[in-house]
Amino acid sequence: MLFALSLVVLSGCARSVEPDAAAVACSALTGKVLSHGIVKQATPVTAGQSMSLAGVDDKVVAPFGFCRIEATLRSEPGSEIQSLYWLPMKPSWNGKFVGLGNGGFGGVIQEAHMFPALRQGFAVAATDMGHPASFPQNLAPMNGKWAYQQPVKVLDWAYRANHLTAATGKELIDAHFGQKPKRSYFHGCSDGGREALMQAGRYPDDYDGIIAGAPAAAFTDLMAHAQWNNRQAVPTQLTEEKLDRLHAEVLDRCDALDGAKDGLLESPSACRFDPEVLSCKPGDDPKRCLTGAEVEAVRATYRGPRTADGQQLSAGFSPGSEYKEGWSLWITGPTLPLVGTVKSMTGGSLLSTDFFRWMVHADPDWERERFDLDKDLPLARQRLAATINSDQLDMTPFFARNGKLMLYHGWSDAALPPMNTVRYFERLQARHADAATQQLRLFMAPGMGHCMGGPGPSVFDALDAMDRWTEGGPPPEQMVATKFDKDAAGALGQTAKVQRTRPLCAWPKVARWTGQGSIDAAENFSCQTP
Known part of the structure; x- marks a missing residue:
């Protein structure tokens, strides 16, 4: 469950610079004793300096000079949290601070997530969430072995690492600029969305505005859902060719329901689709039709898991999410090509297997074949829900100090069911009606995959919308999202071709084509109540 598996930083960016007052002040922070730790290294970075980020075709360059600060923080004995801070040199700093969430189990600092906020002039912070990277390095956030018999590190991952990173960021800003940030925001997606809601619920004074994308809020239940998916779908032969056929059939039957046949479903819940229509018949190409077992697996994936007594555990995945890059990665396979002793698994199976093996059972020999929904889910809830879940937190203190909370989710997410976020938002609305x-908004993105990517527009500036809102503007009613030929490059401000734009509307409104102009241009859509 990651913002994007490819955006893990593999190399640093610092080199020598000509000494000046700002650079000297930055370097002088090295060794500074902090309230919760120490500055290991503070390095000035010059404007135009090359920065190498994994998963990005071309190197990015620093938009202006900034101070790169590496700090080690500790919540208690046995804790070791690595946090990174980028503080723009004056006058480039906008006076504000952004903390960023991680993905999955963390273990790495995802610098590529920091870069867009830096370009906007924010002081930016991120953390490894309290434990080092595990093997294999590029999939460290999917590995949970670090949690084995490590209750201190589990608490740091659950919520303390982000809290201490926020407190330390404000401390460093005060030390470096001689003033505290005038506004502070947090933005996380996937597990970072869980972290965002945890911040709002547990530490309402840390941030003025919080953005939670595709939040893995009921983490225990979502891990059980992923194991259940594995049991339903992986034994079938839902190849990428069959997923292509399935996705095309869904679009053929439901795409035009929103008034524009554009390859995107604005309201997937309105799509009534039964995969039985693709059931293999005499003479059909077996590579493009579905066997009886595959029909049932697809139905189950759309429906979502139920316990033995019929209780719905989680929403199913939405029609439109079955595009091959989504389901094949997270649900059905082909599996991730891993190395060493790690078996090949889908993304959902890998993450959830490590969760149950290392966190719930604390048994190195536990295997996914032993998973029992009706036994393992209650055990996971009993042992961990109060610590790691953020779906039941009372937001009263956060809203009482005029905090703003924005949620978003892609309708084509194949890692976390989007309807879970809709239902959580509606519960928040009911609980905090005043x-x-x-102070509360939700945006659903048609065709957007897990946090970014997918067939629909998925690059949008939630941070700018939050900043305008928190600074006294009206609550945002829409944001314009862009689909690039290379979404990650577009998000970083690199060269990328715009393919289409689309307004994202504040729930429950949806974008409707006006009937005139290109269906690939946002200005030809308006937000309407369905």
Whole structure:
């Protein structure tokens, strides 16, 4: 469950610079004793300096000079949290601070997530969440072995690492600039969305505005859902060719329901689709039709898991999410090509197997074949829900200090069911009715995959919308999302071709084509109540 598996930083960016007052002040922070740790290294980075980020075709360059600060923080004995801070040199700093969430189990600092906020002039912070990278390095956030018999590190990952990173960021900003940030925001997606809601619920004073994308809020239940998916779908032969056929059939039957046949479903819940229509018949190409077992697996994936007594555990995945890059990675396979002793698994199976093996059972020999929904889920809830889940937190203190909370989710997410976020948002609305109209918003993105990518527009500036809102503007009613030929490059401000734009509307409104102009241009859509 990652913002994007490819955006893990593999190399640093610092080199020598000509000494000046700002650079000297930056370097002088090295060794500074902090309230919760120490600055290991503070390095000035010059404007135009090359920065190498994994998964990005071309190197990025520093938009202006900034101070790169590496700090080690500790919540208690046995804790060791690595956090990274980028503080723009004056006058490039906008006076504000952004903390960023991680993905999966963390273990790495994802610098590529920091870069867009830096370009906007924010002081930016991120953390490894309290444990080092595990093997294999590029999939460290999917590996949970670090949690084995490590209750201190589990607490740091659950919520303390982000809290201490926020407190330390404000401390460093005060030390470096001689003033505290005038506004502070947090933005995380996937597990970072869980972290965002945890910040709002446990530490309402840390941030003024919080953005939670595709939040893995009920983490225990979502890990059980992923194991259940593995049991339903992986034994079938839902190849990428069959997923292509399935996705095309869904679009053929439901795409035009929103008024524009554009390859995107604005309201997937309105799509009534039964995969039985693709059931193999005499003379059909067996590579493009579905066997009886595959029909049932697809139905189950759309429906979602139920316990033995019929209780719905989680929403199913939405029609439109079955595009091959989504389901094949997270649900059905082909599996991730891993190395060493790690078996090949889908993304969902890998993450959830490590969760149950190392966190729930604390048994190195536990295997996914032993998973029992009706036994393992209650055990996971009993042992970990109060610590790691953020779906039941009371937001009253956060809203009482006029905090703003924005949620978003891609309708084509194949890692975390989007309807879970809709239902959670609606529960928040009901619980905090007085605050909801001015302090709470949800945006659903048609065709957007897990946090970024997918067939629909998925690059949008939630941070700018939050900043305008928190600075006294009206609650955002829409954001414009862009689909690039290379979404990651587009998000980083690199050269990328715009393929289409689309407004994302504040829930429950959806974008409707006006009937005139290109269906690939946002200005030809308006937000309407369905």
